[in-house]
Amino acid sequence: MGSIKPPSPFVSNSIQIPTFLETFTFMDKPPAPFSIPRIQTGTREIDALLNLIITSTMDALTEYKKTGAGIPTPYATEAHPLDNVPDALDLKRAIRTLEGACEALCTTLAQPMHTIINRSMPFEAQCMRLVIGNHIADILEQFPSGLHVAEIASKTKNRMNPRKLGQVMGLLAARGCFREGDIRELVRQQSSLLVLRSTDPVSAYAHLSTYESGKAITIFPETMAIPEYVDSETTDKCAFTYAVQDEEVTGFYEWFRKHPDLGVASAFQRQIRGLFTEPSMQMFDQSMIGITRVEGSLSIVNNYPWSELAQGTTFCDVGSGFGTIPLALVKAHPHLKIILQDLPNSLEQAKKMWNSEYPQAIQSGVVRFEPLDFIAEAPVKDQDIYYMKHIVHNYPDARAIKILKNVAAAMKPSSVLFIHEYVMASQDAHENPLAAKAPEPLLSNYGSGNLRKYNQDLHMLILFNARQRTYEQFRGLGESAGLELIELVDLVEMLVLKFRKMQDAKADFSDGLGMIPALRAS
Ligand SMILES: C[S@@+](CC[C@H](N)C(=O)[O-])C[C@H]1O[C@@H](n2cnc3c(N)ncnc32)[C@H](O)[C@@H]1O
Known part of the structure; x- marks a missing residue:
């Protein structure tokens, strides 16, 4: 057996890869042009991806620096400093590259089966729906230091099964939503989850995506083989209308009007300020504010x-x-x-x-x-x-x-x-x-950095x-x-x-x- 050469050490062109903190301090001195360390792993594409991750991270940090509100930490519980800023184009630009590069690096280095199976189990969407529909974020907001999952379950409208809710929360915590405490079942609110409160329009948008659109995407592959649907270009013969075919509606908007008590509407109708007359459409409009x-x-x-x-x-x-x-x-x-x-x-x-x-x-x-x-x-x-x-x-x-x-x-x-x-x-x-x-x-389209665009295409x-x-x-x-x-x-x-x-x-x-x-x- 031939000898296996040890991997060559990663060299970072005489400069140490800065920690985020050092980097940020460095950027704090405007006249000094900051230089990004050139990472050399021995593979040109990997080096390039790592460099993109560093440069786009620096760009994102600069945006936080500009607000003076500080840099969010992964487990912050207070409102996110840039969540309500209407104009965050530079941050969006940085995150587009960062997400694209991180995902490209992971899919390059992971075994393909790892990637494929991860993509095949989008269970968090339905867990999200359960959490939104049961106002878990609203419950947790009352307890900033966290709440045992059994207590959360006991506060839900239908007194959910605590063990099952724990499994759901476990997955969402693993995906960066909510935070499990030191004891597994202690769940804390995380700043990203504040947007899931029932008064937040982003929550209406998430519910629309997981309920109404969830119905449609689940059945979509079947519709690609049904003669009246496969080449249809009309709104009455799409995956959504197939999913609700027993109701003989002519389209999505008609279904909404017929169901003031379902979907997005049911989750929110009691929470909204009593301004509106038609709950299902009011919630659709709320979800449009969320998407905006x-x-x-x-x-x-x-x-x-x-x-x-x-x-x-x-x-x-x-x-x-x-x-x-x-x-x-x-x-x-x-x-x-x-x-x-x-x-x-x-x-x-x-x-x-x-x-x-x-x-x-x-x-x-x-x-x-x-x-x-x-x-x-x-x-x-x-x-x-x-x-x-x-x-x-x-x-x-x-x-x-x-x-x-x-x-x-x-x-x-x-x-x-x-x-x-x-x-x-x-x-x-x-x-x-x-x-x-x-x-x-x-990828020239930024790959996962532009994911929402592709999801929206499927949505339509x-x-x-x-x-x-x-x-x-x-x-x-x-x-x-x-x-x-x-x-x-x-x-x-x-x-x-x-x-x-x-x-x-x-x-x-x-x-x-x-x-x-x-x-x-x-
Ligand atoms: C996807 S929403 C977009 C709403 C808004 N432009 C936004 O971006 O938040 C589509 C809008 O078109 C309206 N709409 C649907 N059919 C319509 C029609 N035939 N005439 C006028 N408005 C219609 C709906 O009521 C809804 O407000």
Whole structure:
């Protein structure tokens, strides 16, 4: 037997790999350019991944440093310093690389069977649903130093079985949610779990993902072999409607309206401030507020030159839900005038929310509420800006084009339409001029660093037979509706695509798509 050579020692180019603390102190002295140690393991790709992990960690730490709130620790129990910051684009950028690199390193070094089986057991989603539905985070919040799982179980509505709840909490603790104490059954609240309290919209979004979407994803593989479903492009023949086929609903939204007592609604209806009339839809709207926070959509408020727009510029949110974005916008830029348009029920809820959050906007007429069925009719005419977030992704192409044509019909020549959506990576890396190019050796789409985008794509598939689209697909949809794409705003996780009515001259894309320089993707 030949001798086995010992692995060569890891050399870190004369500089020791700094601990986070040392690194942070180092960065505290601005004039000194900080140098990242070059790690040499003997494998170029591994070195590159390790370096990405270090540099992106430093970038994330810098963001915490900027807030002055300090760096979160894994077991902190207080509110997370950046959880409610509307504009955390630089942190998002750092985490995208960090997650992509960490996962790439693990999947490179782990045995493939380890990776495959881990991916095949997404049990935590249903454990999360159980925990949300039983208000475990609300119970734990009353006991900052922790509570025995048997006591938690005894405080739940149906007095859950403590042993079984313990198993559920054990898995969630292993996945970074909740924290087990020194005695296994002592469970403490962790800061990340504060968002699971029933008053937090992120919790509504998590419940939607695990209950309604959970039903659909479980049955989805079967639908890929059922003749009426396999090639269906309509919302009444998707995985979700198959999962609830006994009820003969025509789609997701109809099911919601029929079930004020199920899903997201049942988990929350007693917790919400009594503002709303229709619990299921109120909770859907809550979950939309949750997703708005998670995906960082509010960063549009700080990353577009709203203040340069003329006094009285009109902004019409088509399919507004609560109108979370215009609410934040008009608070920051009171010279804008807002119209919210949605189906009558949703609009009633929106009006109540604005009345509670910003009544002066209603009193002064800065905001108006105009019912609309965007499939059957055009929105209010001649607005300066039309805005649609998470609307186009709910519909297969034919429907999406119909909706866009209705918007185009309302637009005057100077109007613009903002479509705020996830934009998928396309086969052609050059197709989307703003697509952030992931550093090597990450996958060009950042791999797991962009996981939510891919999950959202599946979400649209199973609930609506729809999809998230590529830049090129958006441009094509726009052209089919008489709209041309003239500008993009990169918000890291999502993009805003700006269209105008098709004019004789094509837009000039040579200058970064007419981007305002400050908004160009980094
Ligand atoms: C996915 S939600 C997005 C809500 C909001 N834009 C946001 O991002 O938070 C879709 C919205 O479209 C509304 N909607 C569905 N069908 C509609 C229709 N035919 N006409 C007008 N609004 C509709 C729903 O009521 C809901 O508020």
